[in-house]
Amino acid sequence: MWVYEKKLQFPVNIKKPNLKYANAVLTQFGGPNGELAAALRYLTQRINMPTSKSKAVLNDIGTEELAHLEMIQAIVYQLTRDASPEDFLKEGLQGYYAVWDNHIFPSSPTGEPFMAAYINNTGDPISNLHEDLAAEAKARATYEQLLNLIDDPDVTKPLSFLREREVVHFQRFGETLDDLQLHEGMKTQFVVKKP
């Protein structure tokens, strides 16, 4: 089970609303390399992991991703909470307003709602860890793209924090992969059981 803690992992206090920034950051909410996809990917894969260590790594990183999801929600919310229909029109984001008003919704910046197809689990734990390493690398690259677009330090500080966490997660998944290669990987015979 989970218990909620009434605090953000890293502070988010945005003074200047900006719909363009909000629209870009939305990708880390409901987009392909976003925090929702990350949390769902790890918290699902953990169930079938073979060792206690790999279960713990996926459980705990998946849990931290939920805290990141909350930070991204906070960023998008604080950038949009005072926006009027005219503001959306001015930025060409009337499509978003028409569907969701100024409420946050897990979609990509171009309006595709979140899809479970963003996570690519298989029946092989080692393949899944490779997927997790790729996911962390792609999330880091996405944060770098966002940092290239955004100038407001109130937004870039929490985004830089999130980018750094992807680096740490990548490292921990790498160690977990090494561990599984040594212990589980040796047992793997690449034989198709039912040809």
Added chain:
Amino acid sequence: MENTLSRKDLMRKIQELSFCAVDLNLFLNTHPYDAQALQDYQYVLNSLRQLKDLYNQNYGPLMNFGEAYVTGNSWKWVAEDEKWPWEGDMVI
């Protein structure tokens, strides 16, 4: 322990230590016999406990589901003059 910090500063200290706890926890998952990390984790945990208790006593519950004390004569979790984390700093 007496509270000498503003609400915001106390929250920042909790966020800092809590971050150390998360990061050390992840490190220990892949280095379970690292003596230094075990010791650091225990140290962070002790300080964090104290600060969280202090916050709880002075400003109400940080956690739900049986993880925080009741203070005063009402259920502070739903107090209307309290902000939720995504609304920005709880500076009052």
